[in-house]
Amino acid sequence: MALAEAPFREAAAREGEPGVRCTHCGLPVPSGMEAGGIGEPIFCCAGCATVYGILREGGLDAYYQMAERRQAPVSATGRRFEEFDHPSYHELYVTARPDGLLETYFYLEGVACGSCVWLVERVPLLVPGMSRAELDARRARVLVVWDGASVALSSIARTLDTLGYRPHPYRGLRAEALRRSEDRAALARIGVAGAIAVNTMLAALALYSGWLTGMEPAYERYFRWISLLLVTPAMFGPGLVFFRGAWGAIRTRSLHMDLPIAIALAAGYGRGLTNTVTDSGPIYFDGVTLLIFLLLVGRFLQQRAQRAAGDSAELLYSLSPSTARVVEGETAREIPVEALLPGMIVEVRADETLPADGVVVEGRSALDLSLLTGESRLATVEMGAPVFAGTVNRGARLRMRVDRAGEATRLGRILREAEAGALRRAPVVALADRMSGAFVLAVLALALATLALWWRTSPSFAVDQAIALLIVTCPCALALATPLAVSVAIGRAARSGILVRGGAALESLARPGTIFLDKTGTVTEGRTALLSWEGPEDAKPLVLALERHSSHPLARGFEAAWAGIAAPEATEALYTAGGGLEGVVGGCRVVVGSPAFVAASAKAGAQAAESGEGTPVWVAVDGEVVGRARFGDKVRADAGESLAWLRARGFTPRLLSGDDPSVVASVGAALGFAPDACRGAATPEEKLRVVEEESRRGPVVMVGDGVNDAAAIARATVGVGVSGGAEASLAAADVYLTRPGLGSLVALVDGAQRTLHVIRRNIVFSIAYNLVGAGLAMAGLINPLLAAILMPASSMTVVLASWKSTTFETKS
Amino acid sequence: MSVLYIVLPLALLVVGVAVFAFVWAAKRGQFDDLETPAIRALHDDPAARAHEEPKSPRREKP
Numbered sequence: 001m002a003l004a005e006a007p008f009r010e011a012a013a014r015e016g017e018p019g020v021r022c023t024h025c026g027l028p029v030p031s032g033m034e035a036g037g038i039g040e041p042i043f044c045c046a047g048c049a050t051v052y053g054i055l056r057e058g059g060l061d062a063y064y065q066m067a068e069r070r071q072a073p074v075s076a077t078g079r080r081f082e083e084f085d086h087p088s089y090h091e092l093y094v095t096a097r098p099d100g101l102l103e104t105y106f107y108l109e110g111v112a113c114g115s116c117v118w119l120v121e122r123v124p125l126l127v128p129g130m131s132r133a134e135l136d137a138r139r140a141r142v143l144v145v146w147d148g149a150s151v152a153l154s155s156i157a158r159t160l161d162t163l164g165y166r167p168h169p170y171r172g173l174r175a176e177a178l179r180r181s182e183d184r185a186a187l188a189r190i191g192v193a194g195a196i197a198v199n200t201m202l203a204a205l206a207l208y209s210g211w212l213t214g215m216e217p218a219y220e221r222y223f224r225w226i227s228l229l230l231v232t233p234a235m236f237g238p239g240l241v242f243f244r245g246a247w248g249a250i251r252t253r254s255l256h257m258d259l260p261i262a263i264a265l266a267a268g269y270g271r272g273l274t275n276t277v278t279d280s281g282p283i284y285f286d287g288v289t290l291l292i293f294l295l296l297v298g299r300f301l302q303q304r305a306q307r308a309a310g311d312s313a314e315l316l317y318s319l320s321p322s323t324a325r326v327v328e329g330e331t332a333r334e335i336p337v338e339a340l341l342p343g344m345i346v347e348v349r350a351d352e353t354l355p356a357d358g359v360v361v362e363g364r365s366a367l368d369l370s371l372l373t374g375e376s377r378l379a380t381v382e383m384g385a386p387v388f389a390g391t392v393n394r395g396a397r398l399r400m401r402v403d404r405a406g407e408a409t410r411l412g413r414i415l416r417e418a419e420a421g422a423l424r425r426a427p428v429v430a431l432a433d434r435m436s437g438a439f440v441l442a443v444l445a446l447a448l449a450t451l452a453l454w455w456r457t458s459p460s461f462a463v464d465q466a467i468a469l470l471i472v473t474c475p476c477a478l479a480l481a482t483p484l485a486v487s488v489a490i491g492r493a494a495r496s497g498i499l500v501r502g503g504a505a506l507e508s509l510a511r512p513g514t515i516f517l518d519k520t521g522t523v524t525e526g527r528t529a530l531l532s533w534e535g536p537e538d539a540k541p542l543v544l545a546l547e548r549h550s551s552h553p554l555a556r557g558f559e560a561a562w563a564g565i566a567a568p569e570a571t572e573a574l575y576t577a578g579g580g581l582e583g584v585v586g587g588c589r590v591v592v593g594s595p596a597f598v599a600a601s602a603k604a605g606a607q608a609a610e611s612g613e614g615t616p617v618w619v620a621v622d623g624e625v626v627g628r629a630r631f632g633d634k635v636r637a638d639a640g641e642s643l644a645w646l647r648a649r650g651f652t653p654r655l656l657s658g659d660d661p662s663v664v665a666s667v668g669a670a671l672g673f674a675p676d677a678c679r680g681a682a683t684p685e686e687k688l689r690v691v692e693e694e695s696r697r698g699p700v701v702m703v704g705d706g707v708n709d710a711a712a713i714a715r716a717t718v719g720v721g722v723s724g725g726a727e728a729s730l731a732a733a734d735v736y737l738t739r740p741g742l743g744s745l746v747a748l749v750d751g752a753q754r755t756l757h758v759i760r761r762n763i764v765f766s767i768a769y770n771l772v773g774a775g776l777a778m779a780g781l782i783n784p785l786l787a788a789i790l791m792p793a794s795s796m797t798v799v800l801a802s803w804k805s806t807t808f809e810t811k812s
Numbered sequence: 813m814s815v816l817y818i819v820l821p822l823a824l825l826v827v828g829v830a831v832f833a834f835v836w837a838a839k840r841g842q843f844d845d846l847e848t849p850a851i852r853a854l855h856d857d858p859a860a861r862a863h864e865e866p867k868s869p870r871r872e873k874p
Contacts, residue, residue: 196831
């Protein structure tokens with residue numbers, strides 16, 4: 001039925017609409033692709049046609065009956081994914097199951113909607129030997145289970161790729177398993193604490209009613225023992241978390257909110273226990289269980305928001321390439337980077353990242369060093385030149401011999417430095433935790449004062465009132481204030497492309513300090529582009545015609561800048577390495593290249609000397625220099641405005657770059673930096689040292705994108721990674737900006753300041769409530785019912801205030 | 813009112829069973845992914861189910 005229906009519907013669509021739509025993805029079909037008669041399937045691209053064929057053959061036509069399908073043309077990479085079959089890949093990513101099958105996780109690119117779940121989970125029907133695929137749509141992660149003896153993982157990967165879901169190895173599986181079991185335990189704790197809190201409150205309701213209207217002592221005793229029976233598992237199950245936290249804080253002599261919480265819980269439980277056994281005085285079990293439940297919920301929410309941001313950052317991390325193309329004889333084979341050994345010959349194509357340190361053995365190209373060193377100018381390499389892992393090939397295909405791989409590379413050393421930097425960083429103590437020390441002292445002092453005040457009247461009444469004070473001043477609202485405000489802020493930030501991996505980072509960002517900015521890729525766009533052109537319009541087609549014959553990055557720069565201009569055909573094009581191009585276009589002899597190269601072939605009178613920012617390129621037509629272009633790294637459009645905003649808020653932005661000092665100075669001057677606030681030619685080690693020095697004086701924010709920034713990012717009070725950066729900087733950063741430009745940094749700082757404002761307001765609320773509670777207890781007016789009303793009331797105020805807060809509002 | 817002595821422990825027993833069931837489900841990862849199963853339920857068709865491995869455990873501990 002489905003076989004006939006899909007094309008039929010397509011035919012109907014063809015009559016109804018002017019544009020023909022693809023049978024597979026439903027997008028308009030380009031005019032050149034139309035083929036076949038009415039009723040025949042039609043496709044927008046070869047990828048969609050392949051998928052249609054596979055699905056029909058595999059009996060999965062039901063896909064075309066789904067109302068909501070992925071509206072994107074299928075773009076398969078056509079890669080072989082041979083690296084997935086390599087033993088070292090299996091060692092790293094594949095687990096053997098008890099039933100003899102193998103399993104692994106992939107991140108899938110292109111998972112967009114419900115139909116993807118359907119399709120991906122039916123891939124086992126298409127690949128014999130594959131037994132299961134289970135997709136987690138939110139994380140775009142699929143669990144693949146297959147029989148290692150009858151099918152190779154690469155063939156599963158190829159099928160996924162053909163269907164338009166490009167698989168990536170899923171890194172950090174171990175950390176993920178750990179976090180998952182933590183999450184599950186937290187959820188179980190909340191469930192237990194919630195059920196107990198509700199039931200204890202029901203028992204308390206009976207007791208309070210009896211208290212107001214009269215109750216037989218036998219029943220009262222019964223309900224008190226029932227309450228004790230309920231509260232005990234809550235204290236020694238879910239509630240144990242707070243005692244562990246408090247004990248840890250005491251042992252390390254650090255401050256933590258768990259300490260005052262543990263004191264209140266212990267006081268309430270201990271007093272309730274003795275009062276139940278001796279059958280006298282109030283019990284506070286309802287308050288204690290509710291406290292445990294609310295605090296656990298607050299913590300869980302904060303953790304979840306941070307996890308979600310962390311997950312997204314990890315996804316980006318997993319998308320970075322992890323394979324190298326090893327050349328063996330005449331053929332190239334892909335293997336995981338982890339399996340590279342010194343002596344191997346590796347092929348690196350244009351726009352690929354070099355996988356190891358080594359020496360060029362074949363080819364000539366230009367390398368983009370910006371992620372490794374911050375250098376914005378491309379470096380030309382040829383036979384025998386040393387090259388480093390982490391740099392990007394921007395020119396033609398290269399072959400290199402691996403000298404050092406993995407940890408031994410310069411990149412590996414920098415990464416280790418980053419890890420060490422992260423360890424040296426002083427932990428940020430959250431505002432609420434910092435207050436906890438003074439809080440504990442104040443509460444204990446007040447409790448003692450209450451005891452002294454009432455001792456002469458009645459020792460047992462004095463003890464009851466002192467205990468009541470400890471319980472009502474339990475910093476429940478205070479402990480909820482920060483987690484809630486932070487979790488709401490992190491969730492909203494993620495929606496505007498800012499991934500925050502810890503609440504402490506937000507608090508630190510709110511306080512003005514020094515902001516170190518990497519230049520290449522952060523303040524500037526990080527790629528070579530045409531900055532200026534002096535010359536006639538009619539020279540442009542001639543240049544373009546010639547540049548078509550080159551794969552040099554500057555040629556692409558011309559093409560990108562003059563995209564709309566049609567170019568004629570060039571003949572006799574000749575490329576001179578390190579010089580430029582020459583050729584004949586429309587009967588004119590055209591030369592494009594470095595000033596020296598062009599001047600040499602031009603008639604007398606041309607001066608090759610030139611100074612200024614960027615790389616100069618001259619154009620000569622028939623021996624006459626007619627045009628002068630400049631190439632360089634463009635400053636981002638929003639940089640000036642963003643820096644002005646940061647300065648107005650009291651921050652001190654400074655440039656810290658590995659690029660040439662003269663380039664850094666000229667960019668800095670254009671953006672209003674004082675000359676001493678710009679620093680160039682900084683090695684990764686120097687960046688780390690500068691950040692370390694400065695962080696002794698105050699909070700330091702490091703914003704960067706490169707591997708060379710990773711150590712400094714890890715060491716700074718708050719490290720910020722920028723879109724398009726290296727995975728090392730991404731892994732080290734507390735905050736990751738997924739949108740390019742410094743506008744996101746402004747949104748981040750602004751949001752952080754608003755969040756701190758909300759936290760402060762919440763803290764004021766809860767302290768005010770605690771003062772009222774303490775005052776009532778000291779005056780001898782408190783009782784369990786009043787405490788049970790006051791406590792949730794204060795927590796609700798904080799919850800509502802956090803939910804209504806306007807942190808990280810999208811301004812656009 | 814002495815019925816309370818029987819009914820209340822019974823009620824608590826029921827709560828205990830429910831809490832145990834929740835903890836069991838949470839620890840087995842039933843709440844790990846709250847979005848995909850909802851989508852999956854919409855698409856599950858009997859024809860495709862027949863192809864799946866018989867009595868496969870839906871989800872196991874990592």
